[in-house]
Structures are given as C-alpha cells and as structure tokens.
Amino acid sequence: MPLVKLIDVAKAAGVSRGTASNVFNNPDLVRPQLREKVEAAARALGYLGPDPKARLLRSGKFNAIGVVSPADWGVADSLANPVYGKFLRGVGEACDAAGANLVIVPDKTRSAGIRTSLVDGFIFGRLEHLDQLRMAKMRRLPMVVVDVDPGPEFSSVRVDARAGGYAAARHLLDLGHRRFAVLSFLRHAGPPRLLPAGQPRPPDAAGMPTDQEKLQGYAEALAEAGLSIDDVPMVQAPPDDPSAAAMLFDAAPEATAILSMSVMQAISVLTEARRRNIKVPAQLSVVGYNDITDAKHCSPPLTTIDGLNVEKGRLAAEIVFAKGSPRREVLSPRLIIRASTAPVSR
Amino acid sequence: MPLVKLIDVAKAAGVSRGTASNVFNNPDLVRPQLREKVEAAARALGYLGPDPKARLLRSGKFNAIGVVSPADWGVADSLANPVYGKFLRGVGEACDAAGANLVIVPDKTRSAGIRTSLVDGFIFGRLEHLDQLRMAKMRRLPMVVVDVDPGPEFSSVRVDARAGGYAAARHLLDLGHRRFAVLSFLRHAGPPRLLPAGQPRPPDAAGMPTDQEKLQGYAEALAEAGLSIDDVPMVQAPPDDPSAAAMLFDAAPEATAILSMSVMQAISVLTEARRRNIKVPAQLSVVGYNDITDAKHCSPPLTTIDGLNVEKGRLAAEIVFAKGSPRREVLSPRLIIRASTAPVSR
DNA sequence: CTGAAAGCGCTTACAG
C-alpha cells in the first residue's frame, strides 16, 4: 500500500490525473517539459508508478503465464522433479522472449488456483481431470494442455512417446539384443510390482497414458523381431523406488538389455549393476527415457531418449502467448546414444 | 474477460450485489436457502466467481510470492541452474505451506518487474545493485535478501560460506593433504584465468562475495596448517567452462587435493581425472561446493558441502510470509563426505 | 441476515 497515489503527484505537478497517468503509460503523449515536471513531483513524493492492482482493473494484462502442476503436486514438487524442471525451463524461455513472469500454480489449490491466479493464460503440465480445463475455459483465458490431447477445442502439445519407446527398443534390437527386461512407471506411491513373463500385460502395466505409449512403442519394435512384450519380465515402480532395480535383476537374470521408462530408474539400474558386478555395457545394455544432466554424469553415461521437454514447454508457452485458435502439436523424440549400450555379447 | 459478472448473477437470483459477493467470499453470512439460489444462478449463467482483477483492487492480496532472479538472469536461467533450483524448491515448500503461488520475476525486466509484479512480497535471489531493493521498499512489500546482508533495515538469509570453505579444506587437511589446487568461481562469462602459486590473491580471485568467503575459509584452514593460500595454484572459471579442469591439472600436477567452489566444476574435475587416468580418490581427492543429484550419481560420488539451499529458500519465504520486522539469519553449511576424498597416499 | 451506497486507484475515450 504505497501511501502516495497518482492524484497526489498530479496535484503536486499541477496537472490532471489523466496526464499524470500518461506520463507513466504513454510518455510520448506528454510534452517533455510537462513530463519532467510530473516525474520530478513523483520522485519528490516517492511515487513508484501506478499501483499494479488498480491498473490491472482497467487494462487487464497480468503479464504472466501460469503453469498448473500435475495432479496433487505442490509448488515444491514441480521444482523438485528434474524432468518437469526441463519443461518449466522451456516455458521460461518463452516467458523471457515475451518479457513475462512465470507463475507456478500448485494443483493442490485446485479450482481456487485456476479461478484466482493472476495470469494471462495457463499451461496444464499434466492433467488428470478435465474439470480444471473447463474452469479455465470459463475464465476465457488462452491455455494449452501438455502430454495429452483433450480434443480439437483445446490446444495441446504432446511428445510422441510411442515413437520414443520404439526408438529405444529398436536401438537395442539393432545391437543384437533379444533378451529384454522392462522397468515401467508407477505414477502413484506404492511398492514395486512384478509382472512376470508369459502373461498378457494389463492396461495399467504402465502409469500415465504417455507411459502406456512408451510400452506400446517397445512392443511394436519387439514384435518386428518376432518377440512379444508379454514374454518380457517387467517391474513397475515409482521412479525413486530404491528396490525396483534389484527386483528386476532378480526377475530377469538372463536379460542382456533393460528398457526403463524413466531416467532416474535407469540410473538406479546402473548403480545396482555395479553393486552386482555386472559390467555395463559389456554384459548389459540399458536405455532410459528422458535426459537430465545426471544421465550424462553417471557411469557409464546413459543412452536415453531425449523427451524434448524443453521444446515442449517452450512451444506450449508460445501457443498461450499467441492467443490464437487451438493448435495440436506433436513432437518427435530422439535417441541419444551414450555409453550404456553395446552390441550383445552372448 | 468473463462476460457474465457478479451483478448479472445477483439480478438473476434476485439479490443485491453485496449479497452475491458474500455468497462467494463469506458464505456463512448468507442464509443457505438464498445461497443456493445464488449458486444456482451462477451455475446457470456460467459464472466462475469474482473476477480476480476486481477483487484485488478492493481486498488486495495477490496470494503469491515473487522471486527475483539474480542479476541479468531471465526466467529460464533461474530454472536451468540446479543449485538455484534447490533454493527455488525451498521457496516452493513455504508456498505450499501457505497455499500461495510462486512467481519467478526475471531480473531482466529490472525495475518494471519490481513495480508491476503481482506478488505480496519479494525474495531477492542474489543481488547486485541495491536499487531494486529500494524500489521494492517503496512498494512497502515484505521482502528478504538472500546471500548478502544489506544491513539492519532489511531481512536477509545467508549461508556462512566461510565456514563451508573452512570445512572443505579442513577435511582435506585432516586426511593429510598438503598440496592443494583451487578451482575458483568466475561469475561472468569469460575464459578461465590462471592464478599461479607464489603471488598474493587479488580481491577478485573469486566471484561473488559468497565465493570470496569460501576462499577465505580455505585460506584460514590452510593457515592453521602453516600453508598460505597464495602458494596454492588457482584457476578461476565459469562453472560450465569445459577447459578449466584441464588447465588446473596442467598448472598443479603435484596437487593431491582439489578444492572447487562449485559442484559442476568439481564433477568436471572428476571427468578430467578419468581422462588422464588419475584415480580418484586414490591419487587425488576432490571436494566440491553445494550438493545436487549429479554429485551423488557421478563417479566416484562427490564429497561436497551442503550449501543448505533448500533451507535458505524456505526460511526466506517464511520470513516474507510472516511480514514481521527485519530478521537477519545465517545458516551453517555442512560437509557431506562421499567417495571422492581419501587419505593422502604420497 | 440483507441491501443501497461509496469507493478501491487507475485508464481511457472524449471533447477541447
């Protein structure tokens, strides 16, 4: 609550409020001499410029973009996840280009956050319920949904996870691998789950739709080599579960190649391999999904899929800033070959 | 711009604007029966609740905290730096506790960002000019400065970097090391700079005041062992410079212990050592500064200082939310011993 | 518990 307001400086400078307002918002409209007088008065009174609250009511631009956290995440969760962090960074790049602030809206506040956040548009980081979308739609703010396509009336940016999964498995197949194991994503807390070979994969064998697409990509590549995903031992676990890697090694001792749906899990596989004295990539090849700096610094550096998270965030934000009619974009991920994969040796 | 406003639903429900407002803001004040009538009207008209812009003007809480980026950084820079990311995460934790949004205010927008950002308070992530502080002060918003103490009229949260530097050097000294090299921080872009042994360290031998404190901590510990920091070869480089580690190895081939002011630099030392076939920690010990996940996953896992970035962010945000009189806090960093340090062997 | 009225601080046509 600045104590001095526009009318005070107007009075002090001997002009009307309108003119004083123009000095701050449309300086070109005011004769330099008068302008300086107003500016001097403002300085003398310690006036900082128009109160953002009041200016907002009339001119209505927040100059900020809101990124709504994935379901149940708070602000800190959004900031703690390295993959999500790359996505945020992409949004940030577009903000910098537009000179806008980035506001992280926790999903925890639910509809209240959508209704009251001071932003010009929303990006939905990872959606579980469409209710939020409807709320946002009613605020008539531009918005885009990421990772999921809720239909032609909404803008969306997705990455073709099926293609990513396919590329990962194809790479291993090309290296001659035929005995696989899969570390799948469990998107809610819970103990690792073993899905033994030889039985059909239930629909929830992977976490989110994106994860299911990765699995589908694996399956397609394997099928081309005459293998069935149903015969590949799988463990499904949250990405930070410390025991999943061990469970997978125990369940699939004969595997020469491991496909993991997350980077963090893939890195924990590397660690577990070291513990068991299994040489990567000489005896075992590992491919992760998504790329974060850890994947470059771990030992050996991880072959993984570049999930294009930065690009995804940047494009989503650009679409929000553009305020146009709905666009539905799909990006194609790329394989990054590092040192955790090699031709099969047995 | 929602088309339907409070007065429309008030009319439709046959009540006054004030009552309709109460339904949304103070439901307890309105008879349930009437309330339902208003709510029904709101639903029927597709009214989402009071326009945040207008409500703001009267009630004035943004429900958000602004984190102003370090000098010259944009939003994306803030999100790309892993150490700064931990700090942001700490702020996020406090936001979650308070149910507030976190808004990243790029320093690039300068005073405009401070003047117009829609936040209830500011955290200054890393300050170069005090102008911004003065601006913010004029907005009469609670704020805290991090990493630097601008005096008793401002709240500040610092980490005792001198103590951190001391602990790092002390640890190496305790392991018997006597031949050191230092990888120092250059906070602006530029080629690595060699500061050979045997000459006094210029004041800018380290980047920011915090970095200079680290250096001072190194120097104090060394002095206790009868060594002068002036006799320790130093290279000063930006944390992402790829050639700094090599330059340091060349300049100090006889060193058995390397002190680095950043984690990323320390990790690059590990990589360079591997390239040169120098065994860490058997032949060379390395201590970094600050802890990020890479430091745990690199090989060998890095001994480093926990710079308490998360705690720093959390405490800073708590001080902002508390809106009290200025507090000046200093946190004490801790040494994290992992596998990159060992007793000296020669 | 409800309604009529004032006003938050500014911006923006509009007339000059």
Added chain:
DNA sequence: CTGAAAGCGCTTACAG
C-alpha cells in the same frame, strides 16, 4: 497535447 468524466467489477462498512 491536455483535462473532466465515466467506469473497470468488485468489497465493505453501514444502516436496517
């Protein structure tokens, strides 16, 4: 280029 006036959409005492 400047000033007088209306009004952005809501909240909040206040009187009832």
